[in-house]
Amino acid sequence: MHSFAPEIILITILGLVVFSDAVANKLKIPSVFLLLIGSYTIYTYVPMAVPIDLKQYFDTIILFCIPLIFMGDALHLHFSDIKKYGWDIFYLAVVAVALSISVGASMYYFGVFEGLTLGAYVSLFAINMATDAVSVQSILSRFKGISHHIKVLIEGESLGNDATAVIAFFFIGLPWMMSGEIDAGHAALDALRVFVVSIGIGTAIGFSFYMLMKLFSDKRSEFFAFIIEAYLAYVVAEEMHVSGILTLIVAIIATKAWIDSDIKVLEEGEVQKSKSFMRKLRLSNIHATTTERLEYIYEMAKEFGYIAAVMIFFVLAEMVSVEKLWEYKTEILIMFGITTLIRAISMAKFAFWGNKVKHIEPVGAEGWFILTFSGMKGALSIILVHMIPASFEHKEFFEVVTTGVVMMSIFVYGTTLWTYFTFFKKEKEVSIFKK
Template sequence: MLLLFTIILSVVLLARFLEERIKLPFALGSIVLAYLANFWFDLAAFGDFFPEIVYLMLPIILIPDVLGVSRSELRNNLVAIVYLSLFAVVMAIAMAIGVTLWVLPEYHFTIGILLALFVPLMATDVVSVSSIFGHFKLPEKLKLYAEGESLFNDITAMIIFFFIALPLISGQEFTLSNLHLVLGKMFFESLLVGLVIGVAGYYAFKFFKDSVEQFLTLYIMASLAFIIGEHLEVSGILGVVVTILLFKYLFDKEGQYKKLDRYALYSFLNSESASSVSFRAYRKEAHYLGLFANGVIFVAIASVVDLAQLWQYHLEILLVFALTTVIRLLVIAPLAWWRAHPQRWTGALTLAGMKGGLAIIMAFSLPDDFLYKEAFMSIVLGVVILSLFINTALLIPYLRYHSAGFALDKANDGNVLSTMDARQELKKMLQKDRLTQAYNTLVFEDLIEKEMARSQRYQQNFALLAFEVDNPKLVKKRILPTLRSSDYFGKLDDNRYAVLATHSGIDAALIVAQKLQKKLRGQHIAVVEYSTGDTLEMLYDKLETAFKSAKPIDIEV
């Protein structure tokens, strides 16, 4: 077991190294390295218990993904996410079944049999999508579509597979009325499990004050939601997602019940669970555990790969891969048209349809007496591997080719421009603002990310100082003379500006903040210090927290 543990850690380490150095997506690097390791070491233990291992890892993988979801962004784009993760999945399944029945009528496939084949292939892998998208300047809404879809279409696929496909192939018959009853009951019970565990877990989190205890509470909470959901034969994944989203909501609402403090219950509700600094640390630690869990899954996938068996079904694998890819394009395109997004978004979201371990779990869950189990397992496994290789090989150059357009979408909130127009417009936008001499947001974010990489490499601190000014004419006159030669001045939003204070700890940044505040006549200054492992998103979260403070200068570390 120690050898297996060492192999997993080595795969995760090398895959992470390749991702940082040559931009090879973590998922792709992991599966290649795991397959190579399978040649030299005996990984049969993973193959023998593949479904159990992946089920064990699922809550650990889901936690960082759900913690990273912005509730406000999710709420603002709920209709698009529901379309991608529910209606598009159902339409894609229906189209795949229809094409198969039309092309291969001689096989007399039933709806249940075809559901067992195509439903697993509707679950996409959020880790693969995030690892690729994270290396490009893409609109936040595009990232939310892709990552939100990958997170929530897993729920849709598992519900259809376990509550419709498996009963159908076992001989159970459904009418429209009892189908509604089954799905409605399952959805309600899954939601109830998530709500109950979320509330209980939140109060348990408040009860413990030690950071290690609180961090473990998060995982126990998610695991219990999954275990109870599966035990009650409802959706464990939906239970986990609801649990963590509810926990985040309650955590964000702390401190909003001060008028009711005279009651003991509300006083406890109003008490602080953990500082925002601690909670950001939990997100980092959850991300690291998630990397390990994904390493386990990809090593497990490599252990069940049988190249001879895959080759036996290579034509079926290629046909199913081509069919599901074309259908994905057809169901993605209406979203881009409906939301008036550039067509380049359609290509990006289509290629972001990489499959993962969840598809293989469903294939392995087919009954042993199912006539097509071996063929379907091989086809699903083959399509998963093919999608990781081909989609990745196409998605990266696609994003690079359209980088100017996507960068402009990020700055212009998705306005439709041709690639040529986008490059010309972007060239203008990359210049400093004439009025304030502030770097454009895109350039400034690049400077921050370069400083983050330098800070990690040389262990040198830096800070961000931000403020809001309604009159930009005052900025150039008052701010620029205050800055040091090593500082960068940039624009984050219409009225929000920031100073990137390089080579600066919090003490040096505080001196700069005090000078800025004098020049801005008492304007509120938000100061954040970079901590190892922070992402750009986490730095912005710190800024938002600091901006909410009533202090003249608020510091977040």
């Protein structure tokens, strides 16, 4: 007799996405709340709807979902915004994350979590400082009233934050935690190597797919090209032992940047009789896509990202144990409190620097509030904690605490932002993730 397990789980995932969106639109609440609750409820009480042991295939699910989750968010960033707010994004995505992980690791000297080494603290905070783009978009995408500056910072920080956290975890925290020692100079150089090589590979792949897309003239082919690019960038980078996530992000942003440049020239009618060598190399007279087709690509990428996030949420549901969460409730609350405080202070320093540093624009009190509570954790934190070897004696602690922090951040941060925009800053609903 045939097994229809793949078909059943596909129906479950798509059904949950559709149902969550429908209910969220009616109740005016973030769909990520319903996705998370629905995943746990279905997995726990309707097991026939999830006939595949997702935990057994977790590694496969990760490889399938990562490109889809990050591709959509990368497509929303405009290169013109990256140039304009580059220092802001660099601080939030690199400096602030590195400082946050360092401050979190310093908790080792206060003995906050018994039995953990300094390397384990670095890994724990790298995992729990990674934000989740899907959760943030789900909660903030309904409302306007947020400045374009803050919108760009949210998008840029959610991508760069993740890349930095991944590099800190895999190339510093994890080796340090497992071996018990680390050569700081070697680790720093290795992290720098990963950063530079990942950007180089991503840029090359991005240009290749930009040129490839000039062969297409329909939105479906262009959308599939972006999907292929995301998966290819991730796989190639991982095979070369650098950051697949950073390479993927750079590749998509690079392709999108050249496309944006072509569209700008076309819209402004900047027909140049004397073209530069780079324009000739890019075959700038042949356009890769149009604004209308890009809107379709944005929407499809967002939906695919939601589907991938739901798959991760189902695995999270399998990892959730009410008994274990209750057993580690104190540690979860401490970790949630520390990470929230660190983020709030980090964002406050950013707001202060915005008034003092020439290259960083101020965000104000409201900007600080929104940036602080847009630091929701999600799929990437679950992925990273799963990567810890089973031989690590504190893996259960890491898994339970991280799961608890992810859930608390989504509900506490999400509810805080939703309450603010619903009751204190009522505005006409419109996606803030459109320029």
